[in-house]
Amino acid sequence: MNINATLFGQLIMFGLFVWFCMKFVWPPLVEAMAARKKSIEEGLLAAEQGRAEHAQAQQKAEELIASTKNQAKEIIDNADKQANVMIDNAKGAAVEEADKIKAHAKSELDQEVVRARNDLKDQVSTLVMQGVNSVLEKEVDAKAHKDMLSKLSQSL
Amino acid sequence: MAQGELTASAYIKHHLQNLTFGQHPDGTWGIAHGAEQAKEMGFWAFHIDTLGFSFVLGALFLFIFAKAAKRATIDAPSGFQNFVESVIDFIDENVRGSFKGKNPMVAPLALTTFIWIILMNTMDLVPVDWLPYAAQLMGVDYLKVVPTTDPNATFGMALGIFLLILFFSIKEKGLGGFVGELTLHPFGKWMLPFNLFLEGVNLLAKPVSLALRLFGNMYAGEMIFILIALLPWYAQWALSLPWAIFHILIVLLQAFIFMTLVIVYMDMAHQKEH
Numbered sequence A: 001m002n003i004n005a006t007l008f009g010q011l012i013m014f015g016l017f018v019w020f021c022m023k024f025v026w027p028p029l030v031e032a033m034a035a036r037k038k039s040i041e042e043g044l045l046a047a048e049q050g051r052a053e054h055a056q057a058q059q060k061a062e063e064l065i066a067s068t069k070n071q072a073k074e075i076i077d078n079a080d081k082q083a084n085v086m087i088d089n090a091k092g093a094a095v096e097e098a099d100k101i102k103a104h105a106k107s108e109l110d111q112e113v114v115r116a117r118n119d120l121k122d123q124v125s126t127l128v129m130q131g132v133n134s135v136l137e138k139e140v141d142a143k144a145h146k147d148m149l150s151k152l153s154q155s156l
Numbered sequence B: 001m002a003q004g005e006l007t008a009s010a011y012i013k014h015h016l017q018n019l020t021f022g023q024h025p026d027g028t029w030g031i032a033h034g035a036e037q038a039k040e041m042g043f044w045a046f047h048i049d050t051l052g053f054s055f056v057l058g059a060l061f062l063f064i065f066a067k068a069a070k071r072a073t074i075d076a077p078s079g080f081q082n083f084v085e086s087v088i089d090f091i092d093e094n095v096r097g098s099f100k101g102k103n104p105m106v107a108p109l110a111l112t113t114f115i116w117i118i119l120m121n122t123m124d125l126v127p128v129d130w131l132p133y134a135a136q137l138m139g140v141d142y143l144k145v146v147p148t149t150d151p152n153a154t155f156g157m158a159l160g161i162f163l164l165i166l167f168f169s170i171k172e173k174g175l176g177g178f179v180g181e182l183t184l185h186p187f188g189k190w191m192l193p194f195n196l197f198l199e200g201v202n203l204l205a206k207p208v209s210l211a212l213r214l215f216g217n218m219y220a221g222e223m224i225f226i227l228i229a230l231l232p233w234y235a236q237w238a239l240s241l242p243w244a245i246f247h248i249l250i251v252l253l254q255a256f257i258f259m260t261l262v263i264v265y266m267d268m269a270h271q272k273e274h
Helices: A006-139 A142-155 B008-015 B035-040 B048-071 B079-098 B106-125 B130-137 B151-183 B189-229 B233-270
Strands: B020-023 B029-031 B045-047
Touching (some): B045 B048, B048 B151, B106 B233
Antiparallel strands (some): B020 B045
16 A cells, blocks of 8 residues: 555556547547537528528418419409400390391381282272273273273372 | 455455565565565555556546547437547536636546546446455455555546646746745735745645545445455345445546546636636
8 A cells, every 4th residue: 555656657657548538539529529519500500591491482482372363363354344345245236236137127028018018009900990890891991991090009 | 255264354454455566675576475575665666456457447448438539420429429429528518617728638638537537446346356366366466456546546646637737837827927826825925935835735735635535535435345345245245235336426426526626726727817
């Protein structure tokens, strides 16, 4: 238990161990740990940034969708309006056309009526002549009364 | 107890005797047989067991940590790596907390003292008879396995710390500053001798208290293990187990105290203002 030169042996050994630790053990470990810490911090920061960017992109997308919806609605409204106008126009045209056709038909009909009346007049005058002829027999000269009869039929 | 014919006092004495190598009075060099011969060798003798065990343990510490240092990468650490790094973190935190100066040596110094002392103290937990008995079978008479129960080991470390305190004090404050610190405090220049005495005691108390605290604690613990080993073999466990469990605390605590004080003393050596 006495103090002797072991003391110096221990002292030298201690010095060597501390030197070795300082040279080969401590710096690489601390550096690696610091580097890892830094990379983790950077990773977290990047993740945070990514999250923010994602949120921003989502917001942008939502805005885009909303504006697109509005646009679509506008387009549909416009189309509706246009379609209504077109239908109205078509209706007007159709009514006009129908009126035209109707007018045409009416004029034709009128002409037909006039012609039929004329025919009827002729036939009536012929019939009247025949009737008069058969009643009067010879007393009526067809020739002599023809003018008169035609005047009559004209007045019908 | 391996040696049946020994008395208790002889057993204890045997366990407290280092394996000493030195010069016999007749001029030849060799291993001392017994405490008498060891004493006769005087100062220039070496405790082979203390030196050997402390060297093996220190080398083991450096081997493990250097391996971890070589493998240290930026990637996620494995279990072993994690353990080493948590120790480094612990030391780093302690150094940052107590040491305000800038010196790349302090943290490795703290790490070395902490782990080395833990390992040396842990030898105390090996049952007291195993290694000495095994050595005896191989023809070695004496073997003291716990280096920190040898004051040479603790004083050797404390002497190293003392030299570092002197070195960094002079380096940081200059020789004049350091001498001034020793002589002009706490009572001004008219009380110079008294100041020198106070500060000298203060300075010398640092390494002495470091060495004696560690040595005393470990020596006492070892002594109790030896005393327990004197009991009948079937009763030993009842005392040695609780004591060993309690001793784990002492092993770690003494290493921690030593390390913390080393950091604090280094900090004081670096402080410009008293």
